[in-house]
Amino acid sequence: MAPLPVNVKTSLPLSRAEHWTLHHVLLHRIERESATPGEEPPPTTVYCAFEMLDAGETAFTDVEFEAIQSVLAEYHHSTDWWESERAQIESLLYQIIHTRGTASRLQSA
Secondary structure, three states: OOOOOOOOOEEOOOOHHHHHHHHHHHHHHHHHHHHOOOOOOOOHHHHHHHHHHHOOOOEEOHHHHHHHHHHHHHHHOOOOHHHHHHHHHHHHHHHHHHHHHHHHHHHHO
16 A cells, blocks of 8 residues: 555545544553653654544554554554453554555545
8 A cells, every 4th residue: 555645634534433433542652652661652643633533533554543543453452441342442553554545546536
C-alpha cells in the first residue's frame, strides 16, 4: 500500500460504540506510560489522533492511521481485560486497513 500524502485526511466512519472503543484504547495507551515506570511513550501521532477523536473528529492522516493501527493491533493481541472488546477492536482494525487501502487507491488513480 503506497502511503498517502502527509497532510491528506481520510474519514473513518465509526459507530458510537466503535468511537468509544477507539477513544478508550488510545486513552489507555496514553495513560499507561505514566502508570507504568519504564514504559516507552506512544508516538506523538497517538496523542494527536486521540485529541482529534476526543473533539469528535474522525478524519486522520495516513501517519495517524498507522499509529492507531499499531495501538489497536497491540491491544487486539493482549490477553488482559481487553478480551471482552476483542471483536470491536478487530472490526476497527479491519476498517482502518480498508479505509487506508481505499484512500491510497483513490490517490493513485
